[in-house]
Amino acid sequence: MPTGKVRFYDADKGFGFISEDDGTDVFLHANALPEGVTSLKKGARVEFGIVEGRKGAQALQVRVLDPVGSVTAGRRERDRKPADEMVVIIEDVVQLLDGVSEGLRKGHYPDKKLGSNVARALRGLADQLDA
Template identity: 45%
Template sequence: MSTVPTGKVKWYDAEKGFGFLSQEEGADVYVPKGSLPSEVEALKSGQRVEFGIAEGRRGPQALQVRLVDPLPSVAEAKRRSPDELHGLIDDMIKLLEVKVQPDLRRGKYPDRRNTKKLAEVVRAVARELEG
């Protein structure tokens, strides 16, 4: 049974197109851009990876790197915590109850000054929920 080498990205310079991986067992491994999956532009320090390995002119070189723990998307990284989102939704509900529902009960549309701010809050909540 053969095991695939695993390790973490020690560092990677996207401009230069190479970096190094630290193996769980063994020496650091050179990783050129050509060894990365086609959809990956760069690696981030600390990312866990699996890779093939070959002996290059200057030591071990990674082949066919595969991300074990892909980084979260930018949107996910910027997502609010559930507690923050709960507070945002509470604020939205209060705005609806105080600024919108009374006018609607009286058979008229709410004042545009109120609805503009509320629409911004509703859009912010929607973006957070969509993730």
């Protein structure tokens, strides 16, 4: 059976593409996923059968070989900040980004320290929302 990596998968639309090890792209429909699997992360290694459809190669009977772990997979719901605290944090981040965007409109990137702080704030916010 051929193997490859998930190039992308959109669970809402129910399809995506797998890049075979030789670089060929194969269409992936939701009905080819293993039972109980509703989504695949980009980069997950999979094994699959192939059938030629009207529009080209299509994956069948996908088996996940090496799932891509989330950097926050070990976090639990209790690690999240309460929603009322997150509102304040998000409002602060929006203000911070507004200031950065004003500078960018004038053709100026933020200085290294501010840029680093903005990046850190966005990563922390993303971690909280993804937990």
